[in-house]
Amino acid sequence: MPTLTDKTAVITGASRGIGKSIALHFAENGADIAIIYSSNENSANEVKTEAEKYGIKAKTYKCNVADFAEVKTVCDGIIQDFGKIDILVNNAGIIRDTLLLRMSEEDFDEVIDVNLKGAFNFIKQLSRPLMKSSCGRIINISSVSGLMGNPGQANYSAAKAGMLGMTKTIARELAGKKVTCNAIAPGFIETDMTASLPQAAKDFADRSIPLKRMGTPDEVANLAVFLASDMAAYITGEIIRIDGGLSM
Numbered sequence: 001m002p003t004l005t006d007k008t009a010v011i012t013g014a015s016r017g018i019g020k021s022i023a024l025h026f027a028e029n030g031a032d033i034a035i036i037y038s039s040n041e042n043s044a045n046e047v048k049t050e051a052e053k054y055g056i057k058a059k060t061y062k063c064n065v066a067d068f069a070e071v072k073t074v075c076d077g078i079i080q081d082f083g084k085i086d087i088l089v090n091n092a093g094i095i096r097d098t099l100l101l102r103m104s105e106e107d108f109d110e111v112i113d114v115n116l117k118g119a120f121n122f123i124k125q126l127s128r129p130l131m132k133s134s135c136g137r138i139i140n141i142s143s144v145s146g147l148m149g150n151p152g153q154a155n156y157s158a159a160k161a162g163m164l165g166m167t168k169t170i171a172r173e174l175a176g177k178k179v180t181c182n183a184i185a186p187g188f189i190e191t192d193m194t195a196s197l198p199q200a201a202k203d204f205a206d207r208s209i210p211l212k213r214m215g216t217p218d219e220v221a222n223l224a225v226f227l228a229s230d231m232a233a234y235i236t237g238e239i240i241r242i243d244g245g246l247s248m
């Protein structure tokens, strides 16, 4: 029995990796989806075609999540196209890993702008439509790096920790309107992002994860489906780790 029937979801960074998997799982569970992508139109269209096989409505939108004005224009378009929004997943993210001593101002600013401000931009534009939904959901994709810190990720861990504070504040601010706001903190998940990590970092991951493997995008997507569904109506302001035991 689909759990997201008649709901409309916006997923950022949905052309690949975890975002793509969330978009397809939402579609499989009956949600209409707005697929936000930054540059790869072909991949976004492939996700749309695959999602439409589930008989739902899907549309793609090119958008740099870090650009406040662009996010506003795109969100206005989404509301016009779908009429309502029930679920927002802030998934778009980048890494610019390097040790603090080598980290440039640009490396820091870019990671904060995409990962943290990007989430703010979408929440800011969509909170009113979410408040009109009887079951509004905001899901922020953070990281265990924001909980534990990680050498080489001063920028990324700051952005992901910032998302956690923002998640709790938004959860408090929107609770009166029955909008929940939760964060998912993945550990190492097999995507293009982790494929780019140095071998030493992958070896460290294999050694230190109690379940002795990386997670899959589908495993993160299953958690997102649950948080987006009516089954999670009483969960808000939570940070749910999905990391094979890495950060316990």
Ligand code: NAI
Binding pocket: 012, 013, 014, 015, 016, 017, 018, 019, 036, 037, 038, 039, 063, 064, 065, 066, 090, 091, 092, 093, 094, 114, 141, 142, 143, 144, 185, 186, 187, 188, 189, 190, 191, 192, 193, 194
């Ligand atoms: P990915 O690199 O495969 O996907 C990231 C997506 O974000 C891409 O579709 C990319 O186009 C999009 N994106 C990047 N900058 C953007 C911008 N300015 N505007 C719009 N879209 C933009 O990475 P992955 O692994 O799928 O990561 C998804 C999320 O999960 C990210 O927020 C990441 O930080 C987080 N995460 C990933 C982990 C992993 O091990 N893969 C672990 C913990 C968190």
